[in-house]
Amino acid sequence: MIATIPPAQIGMPLAEVDTPALLIDLDAFEYNLAKMQNDLSDSHARLRPHAKTHKCPLIARLQIDCGAVGVCCQKAGEAEEMVFGGITDVFITNEVVGTQKLKRIAALARQARIAVCADDAVHVTAYDEAARAGQVTLDVFIELDVGANRCGLDPGENLLELARQIQRSPNLRFAGLQAYHGSAQHRRTPTERRSAIEFAVSRVKEAKALLGHHGFPCPTVSGAGTGTYLIEAASGVYDELQAGSYIFMDVDYAKNLGEDGNPLDRFQHSLFVYTTVISRSAPDRAVVDAGHKAVPLDSGLPIVSEMKDVEFVRASDEHGKLRLNNPASSLKIGDKLKLIPGHCDPTVNLFDWFVGIRNNRVETLWPITARGAMR
Amino acid sequence: MIATIPPAQIGMPLAEVDTPALLIDLDAFEYNLAKMQNDLSDSHARLRPHAKTHKCPLIARLQIDCGAVGVCCQKAGEAEEMVFGGITDVFITNEVVGTQKLKRIAALARQARIAVCADDAVHVTAYDEAARAGQVTLDVFIELDVGANRCGLDPGENLLELARQIQRSPNLRFAGLQAYHGSAQHRRTPTERRSAIEFAVSRVKEAKALLGHHGFPCPTVSGAGTGTYLIEAASGVYDELQAGSYIFMDVDYAKNLGEDGNPLDRFQHSLFVYTTVISRSAPDRAVVDAGHKAVPLDSGLPIVSEMKDVEFVRASDEHGKLRLNNPASSLKIGDKLKLIPGHCDPTVNLFDWFVGIRNNRVETLWPITARGAMR
Numbered sequence: 001m002i003a004t005i006p007p008a009q010i011g012m013p014l015a016e017v018d019t020p021a022l023l024i025d026l027d028a029f030e031y032n033l034a035k036m037q038n039d040l041s042d043s044h045a046r047l048r049p050h051a052k053t054h055k056c057p058l059i060a061r062l063q064i065d066c067g068a069v070g071v072c073c074q075k076a077g078e079a080e081e082m083v084f085g086g087i088t089d090v091f092i093t094n095e096v097v098g099t100q101k102l103k104r105i106a107a108l109a110r111q112a113r114i115a116v117c118a119d120d121a122v123h124v125t126a127y128d129e130a131a132r133a134g135q136v137t138l139d140v141f142i143e144l145d146v147g148a149n150r151c152g153l154d155p156g157e158n159l160l161e162l163a164r165q166i167q168r169s170p171n172l173r174f175a176g177l178q179a180y181h182g183s184a185q186h187r188r189t190p191t192e193r194r195s196a197i198e199f200a201v202s203r204v205k206e207a208k209a210l211l212g213h214h215g216f217p218c219p220t221v222s223g224a225g226t227g228t229y230l231i232e233a234a235s236g237v238y239d240e241l242q243a244g245s246y247i248f249m250d251v252d253y254a255k256n257l258g259e260d261g262n263p264l265d266r267f268q269h270s271l272f273v274y275t276t277v278i279s280r281s282a283p284d285r286a287v288v289d290a291g292h293k294a295v296p297l298d299s300g301l302p303i304v305s306e307m308k309d310v311e312f313v314r315a316s317d318e319h320g321k322l323r324l325n326n327p328a329s330s331l332k333i334g335d336k337l338k339l340i341p342g343h344c345d346p347t348v349n350l351f352d353w354f355v356g357i358r359n360n361r362v363e364t365l366w367p368i369t370a371r372g373a374m375r
Numbered sequence: 376m377i378a379t380i381p382p383a384q385i386g387m388p389l390a391e392v393d394t395p396a397l398l399i400d401l402d403a404f405e406y407n408l409a410k411m412q413n414d415l416s417d418s419h420a421r422l423r424p425h426a427k428t429h430k431c432p433l434i435a436r437l438q439i440d441c442g443a444v445g446v447c448c449q450k451a452g453e454a455e456e457m458v459f460g461g462i463t464d465v466f467i468t469n470e471v472v473g474t475q476k477l478k479r480i481a482a483l484a485r486q487a488r489i490a491v492c493a494d495d496a497v498h499v500t501a502y503d504e505a506a507r508a509g510q511v512t513l514d515v516f517i518e519l520d521v522g523a524n525r526c527g528l529d530p531g532e533n534l535l536e537l538a539r540q541i542q543r544s545p546n547l548r549f550a551g552l553q554a555y556h557g558s559a560q561h562r563r564t565p566t567e568r569r570s571a572i573e574f575a576v577s578r579v580k581e582a583k584a585l586l587g588h589h590g591f592p593c594p595t596v597s598g599a600g601t602g603t604y605l606i607e608a609a610s611g612v613y614d615e616l617q618a619g620s621y622i623f624m625d626v627d628y629a630k631n632l633g634e635d636g637n638p639l640d641r642f643q644h645s646l647f648v649y650t651t652v653i654s655r656s657a658p659d660r661a662v663v664d665a666g667h668k669a670v671p672l673d674s675g676l677p678i679v680s681e682m683k684d685v686e687f688v689r690a691s692d693e694h695g696k697l698r699l700n701n702p703a704s705s706l707k708i709g710d711k712l713k714l715i716p717g718h719c720d721p722t723v724n725l726f727d728w729f730v731g732i733r734n735n736r737v738e739t740l741w742p743i744t745a746r747g748a749m750r
């Protein structure tokens with residue numbers, strides 16, 4: 001839920017929007033929505049975009065209107081906000097641990113299809129018990145380690161035994177394999193990304209064969225992100241694709257190179273942190289009112305949009321320091337700039353409202369209802 | 376305002392607190408409050424702690440009860456939440472730019488003493504106009520660049536001219552000098568910190584002499600942080616000290632060394648991100664439910680409290696990866712750990728509630744009402 005005052009009003013000129021504010025360029029955003037769906041139009045694989053990127057049921061609804069089959073979430077709290085906002089098919093691509101969380105998930109499963117991940121018997125036992133108590137059925141994916149070395153099992157006896165346990169559990173349904181390779185998304189050359197996903201595909205094939213050999217059909221293989229979804233889509237073994245960042249793009253994803261060695265420009269930057277110059281105390285320096293409490297640094301610094309001579313060089317909590325490489329720059333106190341965030345997901349998580357902009361006017365205000373929903 | 380459900384209930388055992396949650400060890404926190412006030416008991420300098428650290432008026436009130444003269448804030452929105460929570464003396468240690476923000480500040484100044492910073496005639500003109508329109512008087516500090524190379528003027532003609540402009544402005548009062556040296560706080564050896572603050576002190580003396588020579592008494596010199604406050608306090612020229620992190624401490628501040636070459640242990644770690652083990656899919660690895668959306672990485676990784684063999688080695692959005700250096704470690708799925716954040720300020724900014732713990736029970740739930748107040 002959102003209790004804060006938005007930084008803008010509908011119809012207001014962009015220049016009047018208070019800062020820092022999180023802008024969506026609606027033309028670019030809609031281009032990205034359509035581009036992804038078009039990319040997948042001939043594919044067997046369905047889109048189930050990750051809502052951890054936007055944390056906003058209104059955007060999830062737009063994605064479903066474009067053809068997505070539902071959304072992914074990372075946390076129980078995100079799933080709640082999606083269901084509260086009218087989304088009826090949510091896959092929590094994560095192991096959910098804790099009595100209170102499982103009670104909440106079971107309650108949600110009365111109003112939506114809820115799927116979760118497991119990589120241990122402990123998860124399956126707890127899911128079955130929560131589903132029994134809540135008188136619901138939960139879908140359970142087994143998480144496969146496809147190279148991330150984070151959660152997930154190798155293809156082998158442990159995986160098979162977990163599938164057996166799920167099948168024995170009266171309140172669970174075996175939904176398939178979670179096979180997401182996170183770090184592959186950000187490898188810079190197409191060769192590196194292809195090689196990582198070829199490994200993931202081989203692991204999925206191995207796991208599917210093992211399960212099939214023992215009489216477990218694998219309804220859905222789910223994975224992929226904005227950096228690699230075309231590879232998973234072409235693999236023939238992935239059924240659902242979890243790309244999320246494609247709607248916004250960020251500085252980090254824009255560093256991925258295409259086959260021609262140039263940065264990939266498949267999607268457009270549509271997400272910006274709007275910020276105001278608050279100090280010009282040196283000729284080659286401007287300070288803006290967005291620091292790392294507005295643009296997190298986990299994937300590097302933001303870039304100043306549409307200003308080649310202006311470089312964002314340092315962020316403290318509430319200050320961003322810009323180097324003006326053209327000393328004749330006319331940046332004044334009160335001027336407003338757009339920053340392209342280093343990483344869209346944690347940036348969105350700091351704001352309560354998206355300000356949708358078209359033709360330099362505020363067209364929409366969308367609440368980020370799952371902001372901070374980390375439990 | 377807070378609209379989210381807290382992760383705990385009063386009286387609950389710590390082990391039942393849902394995760395990720397932001398804990399305060401109340402014994403350590405109270406030790407820190409008393410220790411700071413005791414350190415300053417013989418000093419001319421008054422404490423005006425920075426509320427950007429805690430964003431919580433209830434904590435500001437505790438600091439004032441211990442002797443602080445008011446609080447500092449970084450943003451207009453933080454100042455609003457402090458005044459809404461009963462704090463009547465707020466210094467916004469920053470240049471505030473934008474018509475809407477200045478209207479809000481002028482409204483606040485009807486209920487509290489509000490001070491702001493300026494380093495340009497543009498600021499002073501806008502402050503005077505907003506104060507006139509709101510029929511209030513605003514206190515204005517001139518920001519002096521004491522080595523941070525961020526905002527602020529050098530001692531010299533520009534500074535003098537700004538003091539003249541403030542004096543000519545019918546709705547403003549010249550309050551003194553803002554002379555904070557941010558990066559000095561985190562220099563590791565006492566020699567480096569002393570040298571940085573000696574430079575700051577020399578700049579303050581120069582500016583005060585210049586102002587005095589031209590008939591401008593300088594009511595208050597304000598600055599200092601948790602890393603250097605004893606040096607500013609001993610300088611004789613600083614009147615107010617802005618240290619904030621001392622109440623919580625973090626991994627970064629704990630790297631500061633004392634005169635004996637050992638890490639300074641002047642304050643205790645009182646702030647923790649409570650997190651649950653969600654996966655144990657490899658013998659030397661555990662994954663917890665706190666990633667960088669719970670513990671930001673701008674000042675490095677968190678540390679696992681009270682577990683020497685367990686190392687937090689990587690954070691993705693919602694996952695923290697732990698390396699278990701003792702393979703016999705008994706960490707199980709569902710076990711809960713306390714992380715000491717790399718940097719307390721941006722960590723607090725991700726949570727809506729502090730869960731105050733004493734003797735392993737939940738004693739208090741404090742809303743972080745200025746969470747996200749970046750405008």
